[in-house]
Amino acid sequence: MTGIFFSGTGNTRFCISRFLAAIDGEHKLLSIEDGTAVSAISEEKEIVFAYPVYYSNLPKIVRDFITDNRDLWRGKRIFVIATMGAFSGDGAGVSARLFKKFGAEIIGGLHLKMPDCIGDVKALKKSPDENRKIIAAAAEKIDSAAKKFSDGKLSREGLNVFYHLAGLFGQRLYFSGKTKHYTKNPKISSEKCVGCGNCEKLCPMKNIHISDGKAVSGDKCTMCYRCFSSCPQKAITIIGKEVIVQYNFKDYLGKE
Ligand SMILES: Cc1cc2nc3c(=O)[nH]c(=O)nc-3n(C[C@H](O)[C@H](O)[C@H](O)COP(=O)(O)O)c2cc1C
Incomplete structure (x- = not known):
């Protein structure tokens, strides 16, 4: 299978x-x-x-x-x-x-x-x-x-x-x-971003790249929240305006 x-x-x-x-x-x-x-x-x-x-x-x-x-x-x-x-x-x-x-x-x-x-x-x-x-x-x-x-x-x-x-x-x-189109997301705070490149590596759409040491997003976001949840600086938002909690299933691994 x-x-x-x-x-x-x-x-x-x-x-x-x-x-x-x-x-x-x-x-x-x-x-x-x-x-x-x-x-x-x-x-x-x-x-x-x-x-x-x-x-x-x-x-x-x-x-x-x-x-x-x-x-x-x-x-x-x-x-x-x-x-x-x-x-x-x-x-x-x-x-x-x-x-x-x-x-x-x-x-x-x-x-x-x-x-x-x-x-x-x-x-x-x-x-x-x-x-x-x-x-x-x-x-x-x-x-x-x-x-x-x-x-x-x-x-x-x-x-x-x-x-x-x-x-x-x-x-x-x-x-x-x-969900009809890809969106112009994520929103990345250039003050908080340290250019670690995590989001660039993880994005399934290759919609984020590092330019002059900062992450910059394009307009092909599928809103999956992977970059949001993995940003060490909490510099990323998508639907809302502030990071409340970063959810990652792996944080619960072995505890279910
Ligand atoms: C943009 C977006 C829209 C969502 N809409 C719904 C929804 O309509 N109904 C719902 O029950 N959950 C909704 N969710 C929650 C996800 O379906 C749910 O958390 C899912 O298990 C995430 O799976 P993943 O960890 O494999 O990405 C939405 C999540 C996102 C990111």
Whole structure:
């Protein structure tokens, strides 16, 4: 089994690796940022595909990966995992409909509530202990979904018309513009930035570069919060105006 994922701050990577480890000890797991992902997909019939939900929609980088490789999906059997901080409606459905359009069969869907990764907006902020409990609950749900998968009883979260309506009216209609294009982000404080280059190395879009000792961003941000969460100077914001908490799944590793 091959797993393909995108993860800004680590939640989705954790979820898909745990799921795959439980269903197939010999699985392959690749990020869409990995240059070998496309050839790995072309060699497989059945794929687990995972991503975080942004505004009840696909992150632009994920939508582009799916549509740029539209010929890849014909005849594939795809199980979709969507991670989210609170609510997505049809988080799995948003990619499932695209995959189907490109000729894939959707064999199931799984929604996983994980800690919210947006660290510059006050809403939804949880304490580290609460986050650990959220991760523990997700881990339990993953294990149970993996067992069902192995027994041939695949969950179908996010895939039917009721989820679709919930996603559409719950959020997507109001926020449809937010993930349509890449954005002119992140905002980097030139006073705080020391030009360490961390963000430049980590950005999945290669949207940040160091110029005259300072990080400078372009207009191709997919809003994944990886740079935000990894900036040692707390010099970066994206949606909000101040750094409240930098979320990184690895801070919780081994503690869930
Ligand atoms: C730009 C953005 C928009 C988001 N929108 C939603 C949302 O609509 N609903 C939700 O439940 N979580 C939302 N989240 C939270 C993430 O989906 C969640 O924290 C996810 O598990 C992060 O995964 P990652 O660590 O693999 O990047 C959003 C996060 C970002 C960065």
